[in-house]
Amino acid sequence: MFAISEVPIDVARLRGALEARGVGAVVCFEGRVRDHNDGRAVHGLSYQAYADLAQAEGVRIVAEAHHRYAVDRVVCVHRVGDLALGEVAVWAGASAGHRAAAFDACRYIIDEVKARVPVWKREHYVEGPSEWLHPEPGLRK
Amino acid sequence: MNYRLLYFAALSDAVGCAGETVASEARDVRALYAELAARHGFTFAPDRLRVAVNGAFTDWNHRLADNDEVVFLPPVSGG
Numbered sequence: 239m240f241a242i243s244e245v246p247i248d249v250a251r252l253r254g255a256l257e258a259r260g261v262g263a264v265v266c267f268e269g270r271v272r273d274h275n276d277g278r279a280v281h282g283l284s285y286q287a288y289a290d291l292a293q294a295e296g297v298r299i300v301a302e303a304h305h306r307y308a309v310d311r312v313v314c315v316h317r318v319g320d321l322a323l324g325e326v327a328v329w330a331g332a333s334a335g336h337r338a339a340a341f342d343a344c345r346y347i348i349d350e351v352k353a354r355v356p357v358w359k360r361e362h363y364v365e366g367p368s369e370w371l372h373p374e375p376g377l378r379k
Numbered sequence: 380m381n382y383r384l385l386y387f388a389a390l391s392d393a394v395g396c397a398g399e400t401v402a403s404e405a406r407d408v409r410a411l412y413a414e415l416a417a418r419h420g421f422t423f424a425p426d427r428l429r430v431a432v433n434g435a436f437t438d439w440n441h442r443l444a445d446n447d448e449v450v451f452l453p454p455v456s457g458g
Contacts, residue, residue, distance in 0.1 A: 269458045285457065286387055286388060286391075287457075288385065288387055288431070288450060288452065290434045291431055291434055291435070291436070291450070294434070294435070295436075316457055316458075327457075327458065328457065328458050348458065351457060351458060352455075352457055352458035353455070354455070355455065355457050356387070356429075356431075356452050356455055356457075357455055357456070357457030357458075358387055358388035358453065358455060358456050358457070359456040359457065359458075360388070370388040370389045370392070370453075370456070371456035372388065372389055372423075372427075372453045372454040372456060373454055373456055374427075374454065375454070
């Protein structure tokens with residue numbers, strides 16, 4: 239399951255979506271809004287998505303994770319809109335019979351989402367105007 | 380022909396709006412980007428952008444049809 243969300247991510251609900259009878263391992267990743275980036279103080283972020291294509295590409299990534307790893311459930315949701323410090327910007331989770339597949343699938347999902355899904359981040363700085371981030375592929379963190 | 384453009388992030392800032400319909404003689408994506416870059420002052424070289432037509436990723440040689448929705452995607456920064 240993949241979704242773009244305009245409202246705060248309900249982590250408990252997503253964690254519940256990973257449950258299945260054969261699950262022995264659950265791995266989740268939460269990407270959160272922190273108060274700094276590259277040495278500058280940040281007081282919030284805005285995310286924008288090309289919604290139709292973001293949804294289609296996210297669904298492809300989830301399908302790839304199912305194909306590549308022995309997982310039971312795979313879930314990822316990315317927020318859009320204005321986020322405050324500490325809010326969850328992206329949530330990815332995978333469940334599997336054993337931990338290796340769950341770790342690998344979760345890592346795969348978040349890495350591919352960051353690299354491929356058309357979502358953009360605007361940082362709002364404590365000092366100075368806000369800026370869109372358009373990182374070179376090799377410099378993406 | 381007429382094309383429907385959607386703009387995101389820095390490209391949206393450069394144009395000053397989220398989208399526009401343009402009448403153009405360009406017949407492929409590369410020519411259309413060159414025309415729009417000159418008009419709006421886009422600073423991204425094409426090799427830093429991806430392209431989507433009608434909601435699907437495509438390549439810079441994609442031949443355009445009247446009323447296509449065209450999006451030039453700056454480097455993404457989700458997560």
